[in-house]
Amino acid sequence: MPFTEGISIDLTLIWAFLIAFAVLVYVILDGFDLGLGMLFAVEPNRRDRDVIMNSVAPVWDGNETWLVLGGGGLFAAFPLAYALVLPALYAPIIAMLLALIFRGVAFEFRWRTERWRGVWDVAFIGGSAIATLSQGIALGGLLQGISIDEQARSYSGGWWDWLTPFSVTVGVALMVGYMLLGATWLVMRTEGRLQARMRRRAWYLCLATVAFIGVVSLWTPFLQEGYYLRWFSGWRIGIAVGVAAAVLALAALIWRSLVLYGHDYWPFILSLGLFVLSFVGLGVSMYPYVIPTEVTIWEAAAPANAQMFMLVGASILIPIILVYTAYAYWVFRGKIDPDDGYH
Template structure:
């Protein structure tokens, strides 16, 4: 029996995007939290906690985009045509926050507030744009003759705006729990206090999206609520509730790493719910991974490169996090 190349590539792309959400989510979350922290020393500590790793985290976004082009060119052309503006805004936000990240360390006291605001705004724009794109992807795209047939602003709907706001909350939780793990003293205490309402807000956002999606899409409702699927998929929402409760408990018990790890679990469960709702479509609502796949020769050739590159990315990522493990203290870090 031959290898199902479209399925294997779908797993690779899903893995790459999940790694991006996990790893770039918390440093975007730090930018989202910036306006709520006024002290310069605390802001420096927040940025220093991600300074050694933040730019490497975006490797996974580049990998996901390149893999989509190589393995599913139809999906690449349709999705990028449909989401041209939010993707452009996302990239602009990522570039702007990257520039601000570097310049705030090198600017004098007169210009530092400007770069602090730029870092925050870049984080907000990039995150909101990602969330809007996610909402538009869930809603699906109009395709005719294997090309995008919708309008320039079809991505802008109440649902996509809500998912944009929801992703801001999700990344804020990752950023806050990351700082609980990486900092100490007053800043850590403040992040524990911030994490509690953000956790509850994220749970509410997940519940709303989980109800809104099947209400708006009959095929998603059939996927979740028909038998025996209901019994198979029921553990996902149950685990979401349990993970939320566990985050709140660990925040009250002065745990360091546990809140962050549980926040990652909560986002993974949300990602799993999304996969269950849309599988096997890579262009919702009706084009599957097999319909959108590149020729087998292309997928096999590029797979060799992917299987070579991905372990290298994982290795240097793990090494960088290992080298820069431990707490970040005031006055230490990036210069």
């Protein structure tokens, strides 16, 4: 008897949601982490850099758990998508992984040396920037479409197909957005002159982030006809207008929370709202395709028996990871003491 006989739930849809959830949590958690690395470049004072790093030291490595979960879930639940996406995006994905590794090494080594501290600071900045840019370029490369040989069900494009003006724009947009998350995180976690500088920077980064959201959102529907019909045909244009209004409303609330002192946590929470809203818009654009307009989630899915077997494990592991993550952030909540921290 098949393992899933009598089960009416759509396992493929559940796995699509789980992977999307893992990616969203990664973007939210590791996004501000990478943003802090890029903000290192504009904070040359050693004491301030130590405070910035201490603000994320207890949780930064745990944030990347969700990247492993998303990538591993894609490989296990949607093997065809994994086999098609990786060859198309090898270069940015490899660059991202190497940058994350180098960044992690720099995080540890900068505390162990005085002579080479500046070198490791540069490595931390560069690793954060390259990892973020690569993530954005990979996303842009996926959105613009992947060339597929329908008969062989394999990637048929070239090595540089991922590198286009659109993919680079998405990469730069993600860098700006992550720096907004990093700046608002420091508004929440620090005090004094560092916090005041981050308030000012967050205001400009918020404007730039909203501008990039607008540019990418207006550009995306013209990449493929399916995107255009999804957003601008018939009654759907009302959804597009509603999403745009929500983005502007969130931007106004972020600006207000940055101006009104005493609301240190709201800028970060509202900035996360911008990312969640953008992620929902991305999901609306792509669904039901895992590779836009080429392969649906059901066409790319693993057999139902395999999905059910993995779902049992995921139903145990994901709550544990969520509880551990929430506990870590709760324990290390509050303002950072400049005289204490990671060493």
